[in-house]
Amino acid sequence: MALNYHEVLTTNFGLLGTAAGKWELTAGELKKVETRYGNTVQKITTTDNWAGFSSVSAQKGFAATRYEYAAAQVQAKAIASLLRDAQEKFTDLKNKLESARDDAIAAGMTVSAEGRVAFDHSKLTPGERSAYHHDPDGQKAIAEAVDKWQKHIDDRVKVVTELDQNIKAVLQTAVTDSNKDAFGKGADMSLSGFNAGATGDLDQALKDEKAAREQAAKEAEAAKNGPKSEGGLKITGPDVGASASGQKYGKEGSAKAYADLFHMTADGKYQNGDLTLSGVDDITLGARASANYGMTHDGLSGKAEVSAGVRTLLEGRADYSHWGGAYARTEGFAGGEAAVSGTARWDNLSAGAKAFAGGKLSVAGGGEVAGIGAGATAEGWAGAGAEAKVTFGKGDDGKWHVGGKVGVALGIGGAVGGEFTIDTEKVTKAAGDTADWVGDTAGDIKDGFVGLFD
Structure with missing residues (x-):
C-alpha cells in the first residue's frame, strides 16, 4: 500500500531504532541460552558415559539445536542492523520531503496537511490580486508552477513508499531460512529454521532484492513472449x-x-x-x-x-x-x-x-x-x-x-x-517458495478473519 504525505511527515521513525535495540538485546539473550545449552544438554554426548547409535543420533540432534540458537542470533543481529539502516534512510527522506515543502512555501505556495499544493493568494496585495484575475498568461504560469511543486512533493513521497516496500521484502528475506548449511554442508537439519545467512547490510540487501525482481521480470517477459x-x-x-x-x-x-x-x-x-x-x-x-x-x-x-x-x-x-x-x-x-x-x-x-x-x-x-x-x-x-x-x-x-x-x-x-x-539448490528454492506461499496464505486467512469481524 502506498504511503501518503501525512503518514510520512507524522511517522516517528525513531521507533525503528528502538526496535533495533530490542533485537540486539534478544541476540544477547539467545547467546546466553546457546552457551547454557552447550554446557549442559549438548555436553552429555561428549562424555564417555554414552556410546552407540543413540549417542551418534543425539550428537547430530543436539548439534542441530545449538545451530539454530546460533542462527537465531545471526538473524536477530541482522534485523537490528537492517532496522537501524532503515531508520537512517527513512529519516533522510523525511527531511528531504520537509525541505521540499519549505521550498514550495518560500516560492509562494501553500501545502496542506495532506500534501496538496496551491498558490498562496493571501500574500497578494489588492492590486496584484486584481491584475492576477485579468492576466491569463500570469494565471497559466502560476498553474504550471503549482503543478511543478506538486510533482516535486509527490515524487518525494513516492521514493519513501518504494523504500518502504523494498525494506519489507528485505525483512521477509532476512527471516526466511537460507539453508546455507543444510544437506550435509553443516549442522543445519531444519529447512524452515532461523536464517544463519541473514545479512545486516541494507544497501546490499536492497541490491539483492532488486536483482531478484529484475530476474523475475525477465522470466515473466520470456514466458510472455511465448515458447521457444x-x-x-x-x-x-x-x-x-x-x-x-x-x-x-x-x-x-x-x-x-x-x-x-x-x-x-x-x-x-x-x-x-x-x-x-x-x-x-x-x-x-x-x-x-x-x-x-x-x-x-x-x-x-x-x-x-x-x-x-x-x-x-x-x-x-x-x-x-x-x-x-x-x-x-x-x-x-x-x-x-x-x-x-x-x-x-x-x-x-x-x-x-x-x-x-x-x-x-x-x-x-x-x-x-x-x-x-x-x-x-x-x-x-x-x-x-x-x-x-x-x-x-x-x-x-x-x-x-x-x-x-x-x-x-x-x-x-x-x-x-x-x-x-x-539437488540442494532446487530443494532450497522450492523450500523458499513454499515458505512464501505458506506466509502469503496465512496472511490472506488472517486478513479474511479481520475483515469478517470488522
Whole structure:
C-alpha cells in the first residue's frame, strides 16, 4: 500500500531504532541460552558415559539445536542492523520531503496537511490580486508552477513508499531460512529454521532484492513472449584422435584415444515459461579408450575404460522450473567393453567394475520433485560379462547421489540399478517458495478473519 504525505511527515521513525535495540538485546539473550545449552544438554554426548547409535543420533540432534540458537542470533543481529539502516534512510527522506515543502512555501505556495499544493493568494496585495484575475498568461504560469511543486512533493513521497516496500521484502528475506548449511554442508537439519545467512547490510540487501525482481521480470517477459525451441543434427566420421594431460592445479590427469567410423547426434529443446521439454538421439560406431586419475586435497579418484562396438541412446526429459521433472531413456550396445573406477573423497565414495562382450538393451526412467529424485534402470544382456557399481556422495552435476547397479550374464542375463538424488539448490528454492506461499496464505486467512469481524 502506498504511503501518503501525512503518514510520512507524522511517522516517528525513531521507533525503528528502538526496535533495533530490542533485537540486539534478544541476540544477547539467545547467546546466553546457546552457551547454557552447550554446557549442559549438548555436553552429555561428549562424555564417555554414552556410546552407540543413540549417542551418534543425539550428537547430530543436539548439534542441530545449538545451530539454530546460533542462527537465531545471526538473524536477530541482522534485523537490528537492517532496522537501524532503515531508520537512517527513512529519516533522510523525511527531511528531504520537509525541505521540499519549505521550498514550495518560500516560492509562494501553500501545502496542506495532506500534501496538496496551491498558490498562496493571501500574500497578494489588492492590486496584484486584481491584475492576477485579468492576466491569463500570469494565471497559466502560476498553474504550471503549482503543478511543478506538486510533482516535486509527490515524487518525494513516492521514493519513501518504494523504500518502504523494498525494506519489507528485505525483512521477509532476512527471516526466511537460507539453508546455507543444510544437506550435509553443516549442522543445519531444519529447512524452515532461523536464517544463519541473514545479512545486516541494507544497501546490499536492497541490491539483492532488486536483482531478484529484475530476474523475475525477465522470466515473466520470456514466458510472455511465448515458447521457444532449438535443436540440431550433427554427423561426423570417420575420425581418430588422442590426447593426454598430467595432473595439475587440483585437476585430474587424463589420457584418451578414439577411432569413430560414424557418430550422429540429434537434439532438440522446447521451452514455454517454466516448462522445458528436451530430447537427444545419439549413435556411435567405433572404439575408444580413456583413463583419469587424481590425487588432491579432496581425495583420490581414478577410472579406466575401453570399448569397441556400436552404441545408441534415445532420451527425453520434461522439467518444470525447480519444482520437478521426469525422464525416460533407452540405450543399446553391441560389442565389447571393460572398465574399472573408484573415488574416495570427503563428499564422494564410489567403486565400480565391468567386463562384457555381446549385446545389451536397457531402459531407464525416473522423476524429481522439488530437487529430490529417484530413478531405476533395467537391462537385458545377450553375451557374457558382469558389472557391479555403488555410489554415495556428490557428483559432477552438483547433486548428491545414492545408488548402485549389478548385472551378470552367461549367454542370457541382465542388470538392474537404482539411484536417489538430492539437488540442494532446487530443494532450497522450492523450500523458499513454499515458505512464501505458506506466509502469503496465512496472511490472506488472517486478513479474511479481520475483515469478517470488522
